[in-house]
Amino acid sequence: MATDRRGAILEGAARVIARRGVRGLRMEELATEAGVSTALIYYHFKDRAGVLRHTLEFISDRADRYTSGEDGADGDARTGAPQDPRWELEQSLLLEFQDLPEVRENSTAWGELRASAVFEPELRGDLARATLSWIHDVADLLGGIRPTAPAPALTASAERLTGLLEGLSTRWLSGALPLPHARELLKEAVALEIERLSR
Amino acid sequence: MATDRRGAILEGAARVIARRGVRGLRMEELATEAGVSTALIYYHFKDRAGVLRHTLEFISDRADRYTSGEDGADGDARTGAPQDPRWELEQSLLLEFQDLPEVRENSTAWGELRASAVFEPELRGDLARATLSWIHDVADLLGGIRPTAPAPALTASAERLTGLLEGLSTRWLSGALPLPHARELLKEAVALEIERLSR
DNA sequence: GTCTATATCAGGATAGAC
DNA sequence: GTCTATCCTGATATAGAC
Numbered sequence: 022m023a024t025d026r027r028g029a030i031l032e033g034a035a036r037v038i039a040r041r042g043v044r045g046l047r048m049e050e051l052a053t054e055a056g057v058s059t060a061l062i063y064y065h066f067k068d069r070a071g072v073l074r075h076t077l078e079f080i081s082d083r084a085d086r087y088t089s090g091e092d093g094a095d096g097d098a099r100t101g102a103p104q105d106p107r108w109e110l111e112q113s114l115l116l117e118f119q120d121l122p123e124v125r126e127n128s129t130a131w132g133e134l135r136a137s138a139v140f141e142p143e144l145r146g147d148l149a150r151a152t153l154s155w156i157h158d159v160a161d162l163l164g165g166i167r168p169t170a171p172a173p174a175l176t177a178s179a180e181r182l183t184g185l186l187e188g189l190s191t192r193w194l195s196g197a198l199p200l201p202h203a204r205e206l207l208k209e210a211v212a213l214e215i216e217r218l219s220r
Numbered sequence: 221m222a223t224d225r226r227g228a229i230l231e232g233a234a235r236v237i238a239r240r241g242v243r244g245l246r247m248e249e250l251a252t253e254a255g256v257s258t259a260l261i262y263y264h265f266k267d268r269a270g271v272l273r274h275t276l277e278f279i280s281d282r283a284d285r286y287t288s289g290e291d292g293a294d295g296d297a298r299t300g301a302p303q304d305p306r307w308e309l310e311q312s313l314l315l316e317f318q319d320l321p322e323v324r325e326n327s328t329a330w331g332e333l334r335a336s337a338v339f340e341p342e343l344r345g346d347l348a349r350a351t352l353s354w355i356h357d358v359a360d361l362l363g364g365i366r367p368t369a370p371a372p373a374l375t376a377s378a379e380r381l382t383g384l385l386e387g388l389s390t391r392w393l394s395g396a397l398p399l400p401h402a403r404e405l406l407k408e409a410v411a412l413e414i415e416r417l418s419r
Numbered sequence: 420g421t422c423t424a425t426a427t428c429a430g431g432a433t434a435g436a437c
Numbered sequence: 438g439t440c441t442a443t444c445c446t447g448a449t450a451t452a453g454a455c
Contacts, residue, residue, distance in 0.1 A: 047431090049429095059430095068432075132335065133335065133338075142395070145394060148396065177405060184384055192334075192386075197347065197348050205376075206376060217412055247449065259450090263421075267450075268449070
């Protein structure tokens with residue numbers, strides 16, 4: 022749980038970003054949040070942009086962790102038993118729609134980074150890499166469900182599902198879409214894509 | 221084309237926001253862009269927040285205008301002839317994926333607005349209203365294609381399509397998704413939803 | 420209505436001690 | 438590695454002349 026200062030700063034940054042947004046991140050508020058001085062932040066991360074970059078990395082690692090089931094909500098991961106692939110896909114997508122602090126932080130920060138990348142090209146590289154690997158993972162899960170579907174079709178489905186997820190997520194976080202409804206919409210989309218891949 | 225200063229400021233603000241984002245809008249850059257002094261901006265709009273409010277209003281009015289076909293890309297709107305409903309639906313969605321300055325400006329500003337609403341609850345009201353009416357319009361178009369589909373199913377499809385559109389739009393604007401590919405993905409999603417509604 | 424200053428201040432960044 | 442203190446840029450906003 023990061024007793025080291027560096028880790029504490031990153032965790033603090035994730036919380037502050039979730040609260041204020043990337044553009045609302047103030048070095049001093051972050052210092053207070055993490056219980057350190059501003060100078061220490063600069064010592065570890067060079068400048069504000071450095072904080073942002075490393076926080077993005079930190080967040081996507083964390084998302085990988087909870088997405089790949091190590092601490093799945095149902096504890097099913099403890100049994101080494103192979104999961105139903107469709108159930109696994111749904112879970113991995115629906116995990117993003119939970120009202121838990123860590124999930125909310127990740128979603129918020131992710132949305133912020135995505136939105137910031139529109140104006141800050143230096144963020145795009147990492148973001149593109151993370152997105153690509155996410156799409157790839159989802160395509161793999163789809164491939165587990167429809168082994169005969171051609172790769173490009175799997176990728177396209179994964180792009181739509183993850184794109185929809187991002188769109189709905191922002192609506193959720195901005196209070197425009199209740200969580201259960203978001204989950205319903207996404208589940209139905211999964212059903213449609215799976216059906217499509219069997220043709 | 222707004223020869224008056226006030227209009228020039230709003231047009232300039234739309235351009236600057238598209239370039240720098242809502243949070244990157246600097247009063248001085250706006251002044252230069254619009255060819256006026258900063259003092260004049262404050263004279264007309266009171267403060268930075270005032271500029272933002274009026275610009276967003278300006279932008280959503282403009283989006284209504286081009287979305288409702290007055291200057292459709294093909295000029296088909298001049299003939300009073302009833303359009304093919306599916307073609308009409310695709311057009312109205314794909315209009316958001318064009319690399320024209322005005323469209324880019326509107327999409328960018330809309331994305332910014334949506335992202336800002338996550339942290340600024342006072343923006344949520346207008347945004348929710350606009351979103352709802354958009355969803356309603358799309359559901360109507362879907363109803364024109366599948367007249368027998370029940371209303372809730374139409375709404376759900378419209379929510380998914382508009383949600384996907386927003387998600388893909390941000391990816392496009394952040395350089396993660398080429399425009400033609402975004403269009404393909406969206407078209408296929410339309411096809412899937414229409415097919416679904418016929419069951 | 421519009422401009423040329425300029426006051427004011429927040430916040431990013433650094434120096435230097437420990 | 439970490440802190441205290443402080444500098445200084447850049448951005449909002451205002452005063453006052455025309």
